Amino acid sequence: MRLERRGETPSPTDASVRSIVSEDDPGDRNFVTALARGLEVLRAFDSAKLLGNREIAERTGLPKATVSRLTYTLTRLGYLQHDEQRQAYRLDPRVLGFGFAALTDLGVRDIAHPLMERLARDSGLSCGLGIRDRLSVMYIDMVDGGQAITLRVTVGSRLPLGTSAMGRALLCGLPLPERDHLVGMILDREPDSARRESIVLGIRRSADEIGRTGFCAAIGEWQVDVAGIGVPLVTPAGAFALNLGGPIYRVDRDRLLSEFAPRLVEIARHVRDRLGALRP
Structure with a gap:
């Protein structure tokens, strides 16, 4: 995680949004x-305002x-906008409407x-x-704290x-079979054996911390210049x-x-407690 000074416009990040559906499953x-690939294109705009085909x-x-072909089709359908000058694409606001409609229905954010x-x-x-999105x-x-230097997240x-502290907290809030399945997928995608061992130890430590205190900490672990804590939130x-x-x-x-x-x-x-009271 890089840092940004308030008022600067962040450049697109290398978000590691590698497709897990790019191979046909006969x-x-x-x-x-084709539909899965189109959705992968939309997912690529996680933190970038403009992206070219490359x-x-x-x-x-x-x-x-x-x-x-997919960006052409998505533009024709109105889900992407094409910037002729920069030869790049941005999400059309109607795509954002899908996500905000889902968030409104959840009630957690409110x-x-x-x-x-x-x-x-x-x-x-x-x-x-x-919320979990595959392995992220x-x-x-x-909400940022109003400081001149902030974390570069939106x-x-x-x-x-x-x-990450938030990622480990979310993992530790899941049922054990689901958690183990996801950890296995994470490890399968990590080629370095020392890194794999570090990930496993970090998740185990976080589970122990959450069991004792309700939260886990990651101080300079995921990124050396970032400190954070995470808390699982399991709701209806x-x-x-x-x-x-x-x-x-x-x-x-x-x-x-x-x-x-x-x-x-x-x-x-x-x-x-609030969601438990609001939902039957």
């Missing part, structure tokens, strides 16, 4: 590969010729957001709410499940996670763990 006749191909793992705002303001750190956790809400940004609407973090040189570790972490745990408890 054994599943109900699976529509960048989309790199992010999805799809052939450039395939990407060209309950959590004012509490997240208060914690972000009091701590000066960024507070986020995320994706921000569906984000709604739609993704963090890795296995190495699904599994989520909360996090709080910032540039490591700005984070008072003692206050983060002793003062702000319990407040993040309390936010999760409040959301769970």
Whole structure:
């Protein structure tokens, strides 16, 4: 995670949005590969405002010729806009409407957001709410602490499940069979044996921390310049996670763990209780 100064426009990140559906599955006749590939193209715009066909191909793992046909089709259908001057594409607002409609139906964000705002303001750190997206956790809400230097994340940004505090918190909130399945997929995609061992140890440590305190911490682990904590949030609407973090040189570790972490745990408890009361 890189840092940005308030007011700067971030450049597109290399988001590792490699397709897991780019190979045809002849054994599943109900699976529509063309549709899956079109959705992969839309997913490539996770934190980028403009992408060319080459960048989309790199992010999805799809052939450039395939990407060209898909972006043309998605533009004709109104899901992408084509910037003639830059020869690049951006999402059309109607695509965002799908996501916001789903978030509105969940209700989690409405309950959590004012509490997240208060914690972000009091701590000066960024507070986020995320949901699993394959092997990542994706921000569906984000409040920064109002500082000049902030974490470079926005709604739609993704963090890795296995190495970030929020990702590990979400993993640890899942049923054990599902967690083990996802951890296996994460390890299958990591070629370095030492890195695989580090991921497993980190997830185990996070599970132990959450069992004892309700939260887990990642201080300079995923990125050396970032410190954060994560809390699982399992509700009738699904599994989520909360996090709080910032540039490591700005984070008072003692206050983060002793003062702000319990407040993040309390936010999760409040959301769970409210949703339990709202839903039959």
